[in-house]
Amino acid sequence: MSFSLDGKRIVSGSFDQTLKVWDTQTGQETLTLKGHSEAVTSVDFSPDGKRIVSGSGDKTLKVWDISSLDTSK
Secondary structure, three states, X not given: OEEOOOOOEEEEEOOOOEEEEEEOOXXXXXXXXXXXXXXXXXXXXXXXXXXXXXXXXXXXXXXXXXXXXXXXX
């Protein structure tokens, strides 16, 4: 898991092959990302908070553009 630089969001990776974005103020999940075929083992926000990078046991890295998907804005 990783906090965004502004501290408003957390991203978590899971064995269920998803990433979830959480609002730190409410504790509510704001976004679920699917695309890996094995467990997500690493996640981090870009410095501007508009993208997330994830690594997985499927031996891939994915960059997710969440600027138009994130409902926590």
